[in-house]
Amino acid sequence: xxxxxxxxxxxxxxxxxxxxxxxxxxxxxxxxxxxxxxxxxxxxxxxxxxxxxxxxxxxxxxxxxxxxxxxxxxxxxxxxxxxxxxxxxxxxxxxxxxxxxxxxxxxxxxxxxxxxxxxxxxxxxxx
Amino acid sequence: xxxxxxxxxxxxxxxxxxxxxxxxxxxxxxxxxxxxxxxxxxxxxxxxxxxxxxxxxxxxxxxxxxxxxxxxxxxxxxxxxxxxxxxxxxxxxxxxxxxxxxxxxxxxxxxxxxxxxxxxxxxxxxxxxxxxxxxxxxxxxxxxxxxxxxxxxxxxxxxxxxxxxxxxxxxxxxxxxxxxxxxxxxxxxxxxxxxxxxxxxxxxxxxxxxxxxxxxxxxxxxxxxxxxxxxxxxxxxxxxxxxxxx
Numbered sequence: 001x002x003x004x005x006x007x008x009x010x011x012x013x014x015x016x017x018x019x020x021x022x023x024x025x026x027x028x029x030x031x032x033x034x035x036x037x038x039x040x041x042x043x044x045x046x047x048x049x050x051x052x053x054x055x056x057x058x059x060x061x062x063x064x065x066x067x068x069x070x071x072x073x074x075x076x077x078x079x080x081x082x083x084x085x086x087x088x089x090x091x092x093x094x095x096x097x098x099x100x101x102x103x104x105x106x107x108x109x110x111x112x113x114x115x116x117x118x119x120x121x122x123x124x125x126x127x
Numbered sequence: 128x129x130x131x132x133x134x135x136x137x138x139x140x141x142x143x144x145x146x147x148x149x150x151x152x153x154x155x156x157x158x159x160x161x162x163x164x165x166x167x168x169x170x171x172x173x174x175x176x177x178x179x180x181x182x183x184x185x186x187x188x189x190x191x192x193x194x195x196x197x198x199x200x201x202x203x204x205x206x207x208x209x210x211x212x213x214x215x216x217x218x219x220x221x222x223x224x225x226x227x228x229x230x231x232x233x234x235x236x237x238x239x240x241x242x243x244x245x246x247x248x249x250x251x252x253x254x255x256x257x258x259x260x261x262x263x264x265x266x267x268x269x270x271x272x273x274x275x276x277x278x279x280x281x282x283x284x285x286x287x288x289x290x291x292x293x294x295x296x297x298x299x300x301x302x303x304x305x306x307x308x309x310x311x312x313x314x315x316x317x318x319x320x321x322x323x324x325x326x327x328x329x330x331x332x333x334x335x336x337x338x339x340x341x342x343x344x345x346x347x348x349x350x351x352x353x354x355x356x357x358x359x360x361x362x363x364x365x366x367x368x369x370x371x372x373x
Contacts, residue, residue, distance in 0.1 A: 101196055101306070105204040108170075108192045109211070 013052035021045040040085060132239060134291075135214040136167040136231070137205030139198055140222035144176045150224050151187050157228040162239050165231070168208065169222070172201040198288075199309035206292070206300045218291045226289040230329040234291045243325035244296045245317045247282060248289035252328035266350060270311045273354065277361050278318035283326060285311040296322050305356055308349055312356045319364040 024041045027033040033041070051057050062070035136154065140147060147169070154167050169189035171179050173196075182189045190204055202219050209217040216238050220226045230248060237246045251267070263286075270285040288310055292300065299320050305312040317324050 100194070101200050104192055104194045104196060105200065105207055108190045108204055109208050111193075112190050112208070 010052060010055060014049070017045060017048035017052050020048060040088075044081075131161070132163045132215045132235075133213065134163050134165045134216045134218060134235065135205065135209035135212070136165050137170060137202060137209065137217055137219045138167060138222045139170045139172055139201035139205070139219070140174060140178050140182075141172040141195070141198070141201070142174045142176045142178060143222040144174070144178045144181050146222065146224040147178060147181050147187070148185055150222065150228075151185055154228045157231065159232055159235070160239075163216075163235055166214075168205055170201045170205050172196060172198075197306055199304055199306040202288075202309065203300060203304040206297055206304065210294075210297045210301045214297075216291055216293055217297055219288055221288050225331050225333070227330065227332060230289070233327050233329060234289065237325050237327060238291050238293050242323070244293050244322035245324045246291040247284065247287050247314075247324065247326045248329035248331075249282075249284035249287055249326040250329060250331045251283040252326060262346060266346065269350070270353070270357075273357060274311070274314055274318070277357065278315055280314065280318045280324055282314055282324065285314055289329060289331070296320075305360070308353050308356075311353050312360055315357050315360050316364070319361070 021042075024033070024038065024045055028035065028038045058070050058073060062068075062073045065073070067073050067076075138150070151167065151169075154165070159165050167188065169182055169187055171182060171189055171191045173192050173194055179191060190208060192201060192204060196204070205219065206217055216235065218231065218234065220228075220231075226248065234246045234248050237243045251264075267284060267286055271282060274285060275281050286308075290310075296317060299316065299322070300313070303316070305316075314324065
């Protein structure tokens with residue numbers, strides 16, 4: 001089968017994938033991206049790299065799955081991955097919501113206790 | 128001789144500067160039976176008006192939340208506080224003056240006599256006082272039906288926020304309490320923990336100031352949110368064991 005993708009495009013794809021990978025690693029190294037969230041991004045860069053080297057990969061997989069128009073596989077896979085990741089972010093968000101609520105409550109109660117203690121202390125000093 | 132029951136009167140306030148001084152004075156002037164000692168604890172839910180300054184000026188005991196948590200989170204702060212400070216009973220009361228302190232004794236009596244774990248002050252048992260709009264009442268009838276279907280308890284005024292909880296109930300709500308529009312959902316929570324819920328008729332007033340947390344245009348969202356919350360809480364407690372963990 002003849003290659004549809006010209007070499008120039010392949011080289012650009014590989015460079016972009018490597019740049020993306022470098023960017024992700026830098027974020028992790030700097031501590032701006034937590035390891036548990038970086039997992040999904042490392043997998044993504046891996047896939048990008050894989051398909052930029054394996055030129056016929058998309059066609060092969062599409063044929064295996066019985067998909068007639070191979071590029072639609074990209075959309076299917078990408079949209080599916082995005083939806084899953086968005087749900088994951090919502091879960092993280094909900095968890096943080098509860099944690100922030102608990103922290104705020106804890107802080108408010110402690111603040112009240114602290115003020116009471118300060119009052120007691122200053123009264124004792126006057127006596 | 129029985130020792131006095133310590134009662135924490137939890138009053139969440141969000142922009143209630145107009146009603147706080149009046150409400151506080153009213154609580155101070157209300158005579159309660161010799162079996163209880165009532166301590167009002169205001170919860171300032173990060174009000175944008177002068178509520179905090181007014182609370183300070185009147186030397187009212189209050190808890191000051193650093194961020195706005197909404198009614199559920201604010202009330203729960205009070206529950207947690209009451210439980211830690213060793214109160215026997217916690218009563219939640221709206222900060223807008225809808226719930227007259229003079230009716231508090233009626234609600235407390237059922238807890239004092241061990242007749243119920245949770246007592247709800249209801250404005251629909253007798254048709255006295257402020258009765259609210261027909262739309263609101265249609266919603267309340269719907270919740271009555273929903274609660275009956277799910278847990279077999281009939282509560283006439285499931286949106287009433289005038290409630291007393293004993294220690295057993297306090298332990299549950301300190302662990303989990305719904306955030307937004309918590310009242311109807313909380314009934315499911317109590318019922319599935321096998322708490323005894325009772326309603327007593329109280330006369331409510333029209334709000335003295337501020338605005339309701341439930342606005343007309345939000346009614347659809349309210350119904351949807353509460354229905355969803357109620358059903359999922361039911362499923363969670365029914366099938367995942369009683370304790371709530373996240």
